[in-house]
Amino acid sequence: MSGPSTYVPQTDLTRWLDSRLPILRLAHDTIWTFPTPRNLNFWYAFGAILTFCLGVQIVTGIVLAMHYVPNAGMAFDSVENIMRDVNYGWLLRYVHSNGASMFFLAVYVHMFRGLYYGSFKAPREMLWILGVIIYLLMVVTAFMGYVLPWGQMSFWAATVITNLFTSLDQVIPHLGSVIATWLWGDFAVGDATLNRFFSLHYLLPFVIAAVVGLHIWALHVPGNNNPLGIDVKGPQDSLPFHPYYTAKDAFYTGLFAILFAVLVFYLPEFVGNPDNNIPANPLVTPTDIVPEWYLLPFYAMLRSVPQKLIGVLVLVGSLLTLAFIPWLDWSPVRSNRFRPLMKQLFWVFVVDCIVLGYCGSQSVDAVRFGMPMVVVARVATAYYFAFFWLIMPILGLIETPKPLPDSIAKSVLGTSAAPAE
């Protein structure tokens, strides 16, 4: 789809540059003229929104790092210093901490959108897998970032998660313990752990940015999928990215920023845990150790299995499964608009993820709505895996899709309309 370049340098300087480093040509072809399906809806704005989120996190993070002290004895105090004495430190920190939540909110919408419209199917498998890699990097980065303020929940989240590796002791004696000790840099979570988490938390966003570059590259080869899930068949089906999608993405990014600002200015502690305003204390375990909301579904799956090693395998499996989706869904039809059965089961899956998140937020022995939450979590975990490993392949064989429209242009402009432009 990204056909021959149409860039024509206009000045001596740009001609000179173009024959040496065609960077303006690259920008022109990928940002200006890049042919984009003309029917992309609201849900496609989240690519731009995620780029915005990554930028916000990196900029606020770099400034926060100028004031933060990665030392177990001083980290909490340095964060409080940022909140109290650094000029606009409270703003930087609240943007950064809530920015993580907004980032995950956007990435989940982006992922569900890709799932719904079949954006992971051929020829976009690499695009999807790079997305899964970005998501996994985000999870690791967010987890390490959550540890840095060195509050009670920081410390105990780090302890619980790194201790998952000790389950490997059941495979080869001492293997897990050795790995955990190596990760901690000590015999428990402590100053050495905090230091390396800070170092990696600073590094990984730039790795994410690099993989985002690959993700966009992989997008620009086959071009965007679209809500109809059918291929672009000619110029009448697409619009140049600029000004059409720059304008559309800018507007939706503005709306997203409003929601972001509501959280930062009016509900800055809404997604946080009060326990993290208590300095880390290795001698006092909080009653309930809960991760941030965006990791709750996976936490619920981990806890729903009574055997530790199998629980860890379920957790890892739930994440790795995402990478296999392009080969699990055999249906030639991409968009769920034309898959009546898949469409319903997709929404069940969305609800399933919310249920898992709710289960993860409750204590292990909780009984809610007359149901023991651990049993609900088990059923929901079963559906999570069944959705990918059973429903996807089976529906690909048995489902009768609705007829697909002839072209994007006809579908958008009406059957009688002549091709635009």
Added chain:
Amino acid sequence: MRFALPLGLALAVVSSAPALAAVGDQMPLKHVEWSFEGPLGTFNRADLQHGFQVYKEVCSACHSLNRVAFHTLSEEGGPGFTDPQMKAIAAAYKIPAGPNDKGETVDDKGQPLMRSGIPSDYFPAPFANEDAARAANGGALPPDLSIIVKARPGGPDYVYSIISGFGQKPPPGFKVTEGKYYNPYFIGWNIAMPPPLTDNQVTFADGAPAKIEDEAKAVVTFLSWTSEPHLEDRHRMGLGVMVFLIVLSGLLYFSYRRVWKDAH
């Protein structure tokens, strides 16, 4: 629809406080209309100053306020003391002094050298260390109050309910542990803190009423400020940011419609 995901999850976390069902379960918190709630909320100055007095005369006997510096007492968005008032408050505290010009750290009697507080000092702690604090409080550690309001589920309502929630009769069959006090807002109901407030325990200079509820409301307002000293700044900037973003999004909407007019 899909925004329901984080919202639902977050609500689930917030609403997970169990209802009063079993012995030791927390009673539903009392709710107070706080002046600093809501998008335009500000701290009530009188409450802040009264609350400072309650902290100074009551709470500070056991609880430190380590993260609060005296100079913040006269800064914008705070209790609104004048600079001379703030300096007088600071000067009334004795702070461990550094070595004198002879390099001595103790006086003739072997006592540590002390000096008067200055604006850049922080509130001195009532106990020298954690062990001293525990020894004086039957083994329990009175927590630092600087960010206590943000460190407890329920925030200001929780702290208010705890300090004004004493004096109720324990349910029949519930035995209060020796050396502890019954407080149904405290998980487990046995709290090591003795009832801190009584009616008219503090006399406010402006003659404002000082029943337990007034004292509690004042000191919780003060501690909410120490927890979030830039709250007023945040609310004020938030208003500006919201207006800006809404206008910006409006303009972006019109440019988006205009760009797309010829496309569909």
